[in-house]
Amino acid sequence: MKSTRNFKSQANSLAVQFYNVRKLTLNLTEKLSDADATVQSMEDASPAKWHLAHTTWFFETLILREYLEGYELFDPAYPFLFNSYYNTLGDRQPRPKRGMLTRPSLENVLAYRNHVDEAMTALFSQLMSEEVLPLVELGLNHEQQHQELLLTDILHLFAQNPLKPEFRPAIPLPVKNEASSPLTWIDFEGGLSKFGHSSQSFAFDAEGPSHQYYVSPFKMASRCVTNAEWIEFMENEGYKTPTLWLSDGWDIAVADDRQAPLYWEKKDETWWSMTLRGFQPIDLDAPVTHISYFEADAYARFRDKRLPLEYEWELVSNSQAIEGNMLETNRLRPAPARGQGITQLYGDVWEWTQSPFTPYPGFKPAQGAIGEYNGKFMCGQYVLRGGSCVTPPDHIRATYRNFFHPQKRWQFTGLRLAEDL
Amino acid sequence: MKSTRNFKSQANSLAVQFYNVRKLTLNLTEKLSDADATVQSMEDASPAKWHLAHTTWFFETLILREYLEGYELFDPAYPFLFNSYYNTLGDRQPRPKRGMLTRPSLENVLAYRNHVDEAMTALFSQLMSEEVLPLVELGLNHEQQHQELLLTDILHLFAQNPLKPEFRPAIPLPVKNEASSPLTWIDFEGGLSKFGHSSQSFAFDAEGPSHQYYVSPFKMASRCVTNAEWIEFMENEGYKTPTLWLSDGWDIAVADDRQAPLYWEKKDETWWSMTLRGFQPIDLDAPVTHISYFEADAYARFRDKRLPLEYEWELVSNSQAIEGNMLETNRLRPAPARGQGITQLYGDVWEWTQSPFTPYPGFKPAQGAIGEYNGKFMCGQYVLRGGSCVTPPDHIRATYRNFFHPQKRWQFTGLRLAEDL
Amino acid sequence: MKSTRNFKSQANSLAVQFYNVRKLTLNLTEKLSDADATVQSMEDASPAKWHLAHTTWFFETLILREYLEGYELFDPAYPFLFNSYYNTLGDRQPRPKRGMLTRPSLENVLAYRNHVDEAMTALFSQLMSEEVLPLVELGLNHEQQHQELLLTDILHLFAQNPLKPEFRPAIPLPVKNEASSPLTWIDFEGGLSKFGHSSQSFAFDAEGPSHQYYVSPFKMASRCVTNAEWIEFMENEGYKTPTLWLSDGWDIAVADDRQAPLYWEKKDETWWSMTLRGFQPIDLDAPVTHISYFEADAYARFRDKRLPLEYEWELVSNSQAIEGNMLETNRLRPAPARGQGITQLYGDVWEWTQSPFTPYPGFKPAQGAIGEYNGKFMCGQYVLRGGSCVTPPDHIRATYRNFFHPQKRWQFTGLRLAEDL
C-alpha cells in the first residue's frame, strides 16, 4: 500500500475517487424505502441502511477519529451500531440483529454520510499525514465490496417477498440475438511462475505477498457454464446422484432439498428466477449463477472435468483485459458469452475455484484493526475469481481473491470448467 | 352471538363502534415509521404493518367477500400475505417471515384500510343480512386484540434496539404519591356456581358454554404482586432455587439464564426496564410485569401461596366494576394499587392463573374458518384474566380468557396470589 | 400414606411384597444382554441397567441411609450415577447421558441390587420406625412404574435395530377367535361427586386430596378404538387434514412426517408393527396404541366425538373391577375387547384424557425429596388412565393418574371416545 507517486496529485485523485464511490452507493439505494433499507433477510445478509452506515463508520473510525483534529462523532451510539466484526474496535450490535435497527432512520443514516463526507472534505483540504492515503484507498475498496453485497442482499430480501419486487425495472432481454458462443478449450503450459499482487497499486492484504507456484499443464474452458448446460445436469439427475457430490455437499442438498440454483422456480413447465429486475424467465445462454461450491463441483464431476485452481485462473488472466459485464453496464444480470478464446473472465459471475482461501506463503496480517480484515476468515472458504455483473469495474483485478463458504448461494456465483492436460 | 335487540339500532351502534376501533388502531401507529412498522423482532411478534393489514383482511375475507355484492379485492396478493393461521382460508406467508414484507409499504397498507373501511360503510348503509352483525362484532374484538399485540410487539422491537426508542414520550411518574396499598387477604366461600359467558352480548367462543363448577373455599390477595416484592424474591435467590420451580420452567430459566423479568437491566445498582415510554427506572410500587407463568408459579411457592384458578378469579370478579388502568389512561405502564378490598382486578397486568386453557364442558368450535379462532390452541397454554394497561377497556369482561404459553414474557403479564382457606 | 392396621403384620406383608416386586424386575431383564441393558435409545428412555439401579438407589437413599444403622453404601459413586431428577438429593449424571454408563456392568448392578435387598431384609427384621413403611410402599410403587418404563424403553431400543429383536418369543395370536366386541355407548348422568384418592391404602400424592367436581351428563364408548378403526382414519386422510388437529399437533405431524402410529410399517400392502414379541402384523381388532395425545384428539374430532375428562373416566370406573390384559397375562400386546358394557377400562392401553395434569384443589407436595416426585411435572402434560398391557395389575387404581407430554408415543397409549349427552 506504499506509494512513491507524487503525494499531492495522488491525494487529489483519491478525493475524486472518494466522491465517485460515495455517490454510487447513494445511487444504488435511491429507490429503496426506509423499510427496504432496514430489514435483514438472513444472518448472512445485512440491511442496506447498515451497509450505508457501516462503510461510513469505516472512514469515521479509522481515519477521521485518528487524523482529523477536532472531529466530533455524529452520534456516540453509532460506533456500537455499525462496527461489523473488528474485535480491536470494540463491542457491536450482534450480526443476526442488524435488522432490528428501525432507528436510526434511513434519513438519519444519510445525514451521517453527509457529516462524514464533509469531514473527509476538510481532511482532503489539509496537508494529510502520509499514512492516511492508504487508509482512504482501503475505505473506498471496502465500500465497493459493500456495494456488491448491498445488491445481493436486496435481491435476497426481495426474493423472500411473494410480491417479487423489482430493484430496477425489467428490460426485455434480446434473447434471440444473444446466443452464447460455443464452448471451446484452450491449452496452457503452466510451469513455475510468480503469483499474487506485487505492484504499488492497491490490493487487499490477502492478495500478497507475491510468491512462486508450480502449475501443471491444463486446459481451460472458453466461457462459463450456461443455464442451458445446467438444465442438462438437472435433467440427468445431477441433484440426485450422490457419487457426483462431495460428502458435505450431498448432506446439505438432501437436508435442504436443493434441486436447482437459488431463486429458481418452475412456472408452467419453464424455469424462472428472481433477479434484480424482478421475476424473469431463465436466460438459457447466460452463465448459471447463484450456485454453491458444492453444486459447481458436482457439475464438474458430471462433465468429467474439474474446477480450476485459483493459480490457473490467474495464469489465464495474464493475457486478458479487465472488461466485461459488470456493474456499470447496469444489466444487473449475467449475459451470454461473446467472442473467441477465453471470454467472460471478468464480470457476469464470480467463478468458484477449487482453492481453499488460505494465506499465501509469507502472509502476515497488519497490526491492529486492519489485520482483522481478511486473515481471520482464512478457514473453510473457497476462492472465487473475476467479479460479477454487480462488481464495480474499477474494483476488480487479476489477483483479486473473493471468498465464500462452499454452501452459500446468494452471491452471483458461477463456474468455468478446467481439465488436466 | 345472537341478538334480539332492535336490529337497525344495533347495526348503527356497531357502525359507530367500527369507526372508533378502526381509528384507534391508526392512532396507535401514527408515530411509527415505515421501518418501525415492518420489522418482526421475533417469531411470536408481528410487524405493526402486518397487524394493520391482517385486521383489515379479516373484514375483507369474512364479511365483504361474502356479503357485499360487487366487492373487489384491494389487491389479489393480500389474502396470501395477511392470513394469519386459518387453514380453511388458504395458504399464507409463513409466520416467521412476516417481517420480510417491506412491500407493500405502510402507505399501501393504510390505503388498504381505507378501501375496506369504505366498503364497510357501503355495507352498513345497506339492509344487511342478520348473519353479518356478529361477524362485525367479532372483527372488532379481533382488532382490539391486535391493538394490544401491536403495542407489546413494538415494545419488544424497540427493546432490541440499543438506542431504546420511546413509543410515547416519558412522563415523570409521581412515585412519591403513589405508594401501593398494603397487601391484604379476602376470604371467599366458593361452592357450586355457574361460570362462563351466558348473556346475549359478545364474547369469544372459548368463554362458553356456561357451566357449573365447584370451587372450594379460598383467599385472594387484594392486589397484584409489586416490583418491590419481586425484588425480594430475586434477592432471596428465587431464580437460583430449583425446588421453587416447575421442572420445565427451571430448565428454561437455566438455559436462558433468566435472572429477572424481561426487559430489566441493572444500571448503577438500580433496576431499570424498557417500557413504551422508553428506558425507565422500575416503579417499585407498581405490579411486576413481563414475567412468565413459570416465574409467577415459582414466586407463589416462594411465598408459600399459589396462583388462583380461573374459576376463583371469575368468582371474585362478580362483585367488581370493570375499571382500572387500561389503554385509555394512556399511561402504558402498570400503576400502583389504590384503595381497599380487591383492587387491580382489571387492567395493569394480565394475571396468570393456574388453569390450563382447555375447552369448557360442551364447547364446540363453530363450523368453518371461525372455528379455528381459539379451539385449535387449547393445548399447552395457561389462562390469564383481567386485561392489562394496554387493553382497550371496552374489550375486557369478567369471563374473558386470554391465554399464552407458560414460558412467554413479552405480554403485560403479572400475578396475584391465592391460598386455600 | 398413614396406616391404622396392625403395624407388624403390615410390615410383614410389605416385606413379602418387596421380594415379589424386586424379583419381577429381575425376571423382566433376565434375557437382556449387558449391551441391551446399557444403551439409551433416546432422551426420554433410560437403559434397563439404569432402571435396575435407580429403583435400588431409591431404597438406599430414602430408607437405608436414613433408617438402617451402620448401612454402608455399595459404591460411593452410585448416588451420583443413579439419581434421576431429585435436586434435593444432589447432582447426577445428566439424563441424556444415562447411556454412556457401560460401567458399572450389568453384573455390578445386580450385585448392587443384592446388597440393597440384603440390607432391606436386615431392616425388615428390626423394629422399624413407623415412618419407614410408607417409604417402602412408595419405593415399591416407584419400582413398578419403572417395570413398565423398562419394557417400553426396551421396545423403543429394539425398534431402532434393523434386526428387530424379540423381547419375548412371538406367539401366534388366535386372531380369528378374537374379533372385537362391537362399539356401543353407555350413558352417565354425572353430577357433583367426590373424586381422587381418599382411603388409607397407598396412592401417589397427585391422586389426592379427595375433592368435589361437577360432571355434566355424558356418554362413554364401551371399548377402546381399534386398529381397524384407526386405519379408516388413515385412509380418510386423517393425517392430512389440518382442521382435525390441534395447532401444535399439526406442526409436529408435518415436521416429523407422521402418517401412522409409532412403530407401524407397511410391508407388501399390509401394516405391521414392532412389538415386544418382534415385528408382527397389526391385530385389527386390538386397540390402537403408540399414538400421541394429538393423534387421539384428531381421531376424536374425525368421529365428531371427543376425549373423556379424567373425571368422567373415574366416574365410569366406580362400577368396574380392576381386571384386564395387564403385565401378568404376559401377552405384552393389547388384546381385542370382550363382553358387554364398559370393557377394557383397565389394561391394554393407557387412555388419553383431555385433562391436563394439574394439581387437585388443596394439593401440596410433601416436604423434601419426595415432594419432587410428581408436583414439579404439573405443566404441559395430559392425564392418562387405566394402565396398559405392561402395567403390573396390583399397581393400578381407579384414581391412578399417569401423565405424558402430548407428543409422546413410546408408551402403550390409546384412546376411548366420549360425547356430551
Add this chain to the structure above:
Amino acid sequence: MKSTRNFKSQANSLAVQFYNVRKLTLNLTEKLSDADATVQSMEDASPAKWHLAHTTWFFETLILREYLEGYELFDPAYPFLFNSYYNTLGDRQPRPKRGMLTRPSLENVLAYRNHVDEAMTALFSQLMSEEVLPLVELGLNHEQQHQELLLTDILHLFAQNPLKPEFRPAIPLPVKNEASSPLTWIDFEGGLSKFGHSSQSFAFDAEGPSHQYYVSPFKMASRCVTNAEWIEFMENEGYKTPTLWLSDGWDIAVADDRQAPLYWEKKDETWWSMTLRGFQPIDLDAPVTHISYFEADAYARFRDKRLPLEYEWELVSNSQAIEGNMLETNRLRPAPARGQGITQLYGDVWEWTQSPFTPYPGFKPAQGAIGEYNGKFMCGQYVLRGGSCVTPPDHIRATYRNFFHPQKRWQFTGLRLAEDL
C-alpha cells in the same frame, strides 16, 4: 497399488500381514465388555463392535463376494448394518444410530470375524486373481485406521463416564527422567521438489499423484509443543483473546466455553486429564494433545509463529527414520521429546498443518466404491501428518495424509511450530 514383485511370495507375505493385523484388532478389544463395545458416545465416534464388524465387512464386500467362489454371507443383514458411507454399496444404518445395535452381540461379531478370516484363508490358499492383492492391502490399511479410531473412540466413551474407567492399567510415568529436550529451530532451504507418493508400495489414493511444488525457505521446530508450553498459553489469556483466533474458531470457543484441551480438568490446583490409562495428572514435558486446529493455530499466533504446510512437513521428513512413540510401545500416551535435531516427527501426536485437505494436481478417485474412500471428503478438513501414540507403526509413511475438521479434538492431535526464514 500395482506390484512387480514375485506374486506368490507377495501373497504369502500379505497373508501373514493379514493375520497379524486382524489379531491386533482383537487384542485391542479383549478387555472390553459387550456394553463397552456397543455404545456410541457421539456422532463422530463409533462403537468398538462396529469397528470390529465394519473392517470385516470391508473384506467380505470388496473381496470375498467378488473373488471367492461359493462364498456365503455370514448374515444377510450385516451389509446394511456395517457399511459406513459407501453409496455405491447400498443403504446402511445411519451413522448417528450405530450405537443402537445391541444385537448382534459382541460374540456374534467375533464369530463374523472368524467366518470371514476363514474365508480369507481359503482365498489365500487359492491361485488368486492379481486384482485381489491390492484390495487386501487396502483392507489391511483400512483396518489399521480403524484400530486407531477404536482407541480414540473408547477414550471418548470412557471420558463420559464419571467412573473414569481405565482402558489399560495406569503405569506411573517416570516423569523425573523424562524432561523434554529443549526447543530448537532447524532451517530448510525449500525450492521446487517432488511431493506425494510415487513408489510401488502401498499408499492411499489421496497421497498421490506425485507432483512438483515450490517451497519457500523456512524454519521448523525441533519438537512438538509441550503441555507446559500450552499452560503458558492458557495462563496468558490465550483462550480469551479473540485477536489470536480464526473467526470460526473463536465462535466455537465461546459457544462451547473451551478453556483447555479436551479431557482436561483442574483438580486441587493441578491439571489432570482422561487418558487410555485412566484419569492422570498432565505430563508437563509431553506434547499437548486433544486440541483442535483452531487452538493449534491460535497458539502459533500467540508465539508469533505459524503452523507448517504439509509440504514443509514432508520435506523435513525426507531425512527421518519412521520411528517414535507409536502403538507398539503400548504407552498409549504422548511422551516427552528426546534427542537432537528434528524429533517426534512420527508418533506421539498427529501434527496439524495449515494445509486444507485438497486433491493433489492430477488426482482422480478410482471408479466404483473405492473411489469414495477419500475423495468425497476433500472439503473443510485439514491435513495432519506423522501418526500418533496409537498409530500402528507399519501404517505410517512420510506421504501419509490424515485429515479432520478443524474443530475436532478427540483424536491425538497436537502441533509443531514453523516460521518463514
